[in-house]
Amino acid sequence: MRSAEKVKQQFDLRNAASSGKEKPVASAEEETNNNGEKKAAAGWENDYVFVRADSRTVRLKISDIQYIESRKEYVVIFSENSIPVMTLFSLKSIEEKLPKDVFMRVHRSFIVNLTKITEVVQNRIVFGKDASVPLGDQYKKDFQNFLNQYFMK
Structure with missing residues (x-):
């Protein structure tokens, strides 16, 4: 049965x-x-990415990244809590791997973490007291659309 x-x-x-x-x-x-x-x-x-920098592999917390700067065939990743890390990547390849809702390209040489922006002064995006990046004309409209989503009216 x-x-x-x-x-x-x-x-x-x-x-x-x-x-x-x-x-x-x-x-x-x-x-x-x-x-x-x-x-x-x-x-x-x-939460984390691993990047090769010189002869070492560095683990970076994505939420700590402030911005990424392109320097020819290298990129430099600037974080809140660590020294800048230079690695052999194109800005485009990094842009494709990062979460689109947190990171935005704002210049041909810069990607920013939108959650780390403290202010926007004319055509510069500011992070904290001593870091800022330019806002390129080509990327201004998309960045303005982002700001408008969170603008208090």
């Missing part, structure tokens, strides 16, 4: 799954576990 019940249960689950009406319980639990693991892995990728 036990075997017959198992066969019937598997048959019912298969039919329900193929009809799209219900999912087998085991498969729903597996998806939840897999999603949880994927989210944890994605969270790791979104």
Whole structure:
């Protein structure tokens, strides 16, 4: 009787799954576990990046990055809590890897962390007391649209 019940249960689950009406319980639990693991892995990728600088590999917390400056075939990553890190990357390749809702290109040579901006003075974006980057004419409209989202009216 036990075997017959198992066969019937598997048959019912298969039919329900193929009809799209219900999912087998085991498969729903597996998806939840897999999603949880994927989210944890994605969270790791979104919190930190590793970059090669000279003969060392440096771990940088993405939320600490203030801005990134292009210098020919290198980029320099400026963070709040560490010294600048120079690495062999193009600005475009880094721009593609960073979260678009946090980082924005504001000049042909600069990408900024939008959460680190303290003020905008004419055509300069300021971070804290002693760091600022220029705002390029080509990128002004997108940057202004970003500001307008958070402007108090």
